[in-house]
Amino acid sequence: MSDILKSELPLRKGAGSDSARLRRAPLLARALRRPELGALSGVILIYLIFFAVAGSSGMFTVEGQINILTVAAEIGIIAAAVALLMIAGEFDLSIGSMIGFAGVIIGLGTTVYGLPLTVSILLALVVCAAIGALNGYLTVKTGLPSFVVTLASLFILRGLAISGTRYISGYTQISKITESDPESPMIPLFAGKVGQGFFRWMAEVGWIGTKPNGAPSIEGLPVSILWWIALTAGATWILLRTRFGNWIFAVGGDAVAALRVGVPVNRVKIILFSLTAAAAVLFAATQITEVGSTDTLRGTLKEFDAIIAVVIGGTLLTGGYGSAVGALLGALIYGTVQIGILYTGVDSDLFKVFLGVMVLLAVLFNNYVRRRATQER
């Protein structure tokens, strides 16, 4: 009767449980499974191309590289949070408007209501994190795609930022924000320059230029670059070494299966929407402390820049697979091409064409990697 059981089975008999059995796949095979692989090859390829085309143009000086990193850091700060959200299978189209909205809270708080910069930044953080959580709550409760819910918030937040600012101050721009609180510890925290001694030394030995007054042409490394790297490291730690990170992958991979083993799917998503909004506040804070002013249109289209960086970094549009380091590399590609194209003498509007092509290629490549990673072997 149990003839099925007696038939020859293609079973490899387990040899026991000694740790020698814990073999790792060869390095190359493991590298091919990493989501960052495509982006890393992309970074190398793009550096080689620019080195060939614009090698002697000043792009590969310390100044040129710092310009690139500064642009990359802006995108990268939000991309780190967006990577987590997208791995969990959700989108946030309201990031750009959230940046504008946060800027308005910080700006009006400091200039019109006389709050210290620290307080208005914290206020923006609390308000925007709450709005982000609301985005998440509406998404999980209505069951609508987050694409739709956050498209609504994109317009609502931008509209509120513009009309609110005009109603309160009469303008759509807010200036003299840092001037209202010039001693605020927020200014060095978000717009400081680090390693100034090192940069003075580089000027002395002639690696970087000097201004007519003898000061180095670059004061130091913008602190936003450190924020970018720290956030990426934090997001990577969460993804790879915490319970919450495991849940992020699971929620994006298959929310129903995750729910069945007890993962609080809705809570994970709401927290991630909230974190994304907090990253938008951080972006607004670095911009305002650097420039000293803000505009109600600040951040427009940044949501797409962040999504592009994340996708180029190997994260699947459908969720369940991706990495924060990939998002960092994606942001680096973004910055390198946007700044690098200025050095080549090519029409800089072609940057957008490049981005479009890159996104398409990255999505195709990611889908290929996904098929490989989940193929029966």
Place this chain on the structure above:
Amino acid sequence: MQPIIELRNVSKSFGTVVALQDLSFAVHAGEVHCLLGDNGAGKSTLIKILSGVHPPSKGSYLIGGEPAHITSPRQALDRGIATVYQDLAMIPLLSITRNFFLGREPMKGVSPFARLDVAHADRIVVKELAEIGIDVRDPSQAVGTLSGGERQCLAIARAVHFGARVLILDEPTSALGVHQAAIVLKYVAQARSRGLGVVFISHNIHHAFAVADRFTLLNRGRSMGTFPRSAVTRDDVLHVMAGGEDLRRVEREISELGARRMASG
């Protein structure tokens, strides 16, 4: 011997629809109890009552002889009743280890530096899988790289590792080929010999006969009886499952139709 879980005269209705009527069902330790029935016979409702998704409308649910009040899958799981679903058991893009420990991740270190104990988790997974004869080259590979049978086994191994005493397997072999199904059936037999009670739901009479000790046949929400394997043949079971009487009537009507055509032509 005391059954591990038992339903006594259980009925379940959803509004005016009666899904189960006066059904009794029991699983003992070290037994595979196979639940057979056509679509709509009430198998899913029965699974949902056993796994804590729905409470019964009438009748009682006993665990270890004691009346139990189970209101969520989590509670059933805590009492050692684990359900493995056909398709939603595993997340294909997630690694074998991460799937195995999903929701119960082992940690090491002190907060805020607490972190997943990846090495420990990998060792346990390789050991558990080796015991059922699946040789995993690398536990960090995605579950999608495993065959369908291996995936079902992994889901069952996970339930066993986390203390299941009763396994409810919902169509564990229906989407699988012959060899893959054999891997799963072999593992089910192994779980039985380790003293677990198994509720095995299937459409496939051959798979059911390979492992079952007892059968309960369901038809339109009622039990057609529970039989030990020695008391029934495949044909008996097949006959009841295919709705025997219905089929015979259809055959008769078709032949009558043919006869009338002959007469008129």
